[in-house]
Amino acid sequence: MAGVPIARVLRIPPTHVMPTHEVTTQMSNMFFDLSMLAYESQQAIWLRTIKLSTGGPAADREAKLMVDEKLSAAMQAAGKLIGGAHPSSVVKAYRRKVRANVRRLSKS
Numbered sequence: 001m002a003g004v005p006i007a008r009v010l011r012i013p014p015t016h017v018m019p020t021h022e023v024t025t026q027m028s029n030m031f032f033d034l035s036m037l038a039y040e041s042q043q044a045i046w047l048r049t050i051k052l053s054t055g056g057p058a059a060d061r062e063a064k065l066m067v068d069e070k071l072s073a074a075m076q077a078a079g080k081l082i083g084g085a086h087p088s089s090v091v092k093a094y095r096r097k098v099r100a101n102v103r104r105l106s107k108s
Contacts, residue, residue, distance in 0.1 A: 026088070033091045040098045047105035058108075073097055 048066060052059045077090045 030088050030091070033088060033095060037091055037095050037098065040095060040102060044098050044101045044105065047102060051105060051108065069097065069101070 048062065051062050073094060076093065080090050080093070081087070
């Protein structure tokens with residue numbers, strides 16, 4: 001059966017087979033979003049480290065906010081994934097939260 005498409009071997013109707021270019025595009029988009037999440041997260045970590053290193057009440061508030069945000073984001077992500085959401089939607093949601101933190105921390 002060499003050279004025979006797996007969909008034909010498994011007798012999967014053509015409507016259930018995702019074209020190769022769509023799979024490649026989805027993988028590229030996911031890779032880009034994950035790469036950007038890593039980059040944006042490093043910015044947030046850097047800015048947050050500076051804020052925490054100053055100490056005082058503002059640093060205490062930031063530490064508490066950081067823990068609350070992480071727990072909330074993790075619960076939301078788990079809920080989405082359990083509900084059947086695509087992992088890219090979870091990554092995009094994390095990116096929105098991280099970018100918001102970078103904007104907020106850049107102002108102070």
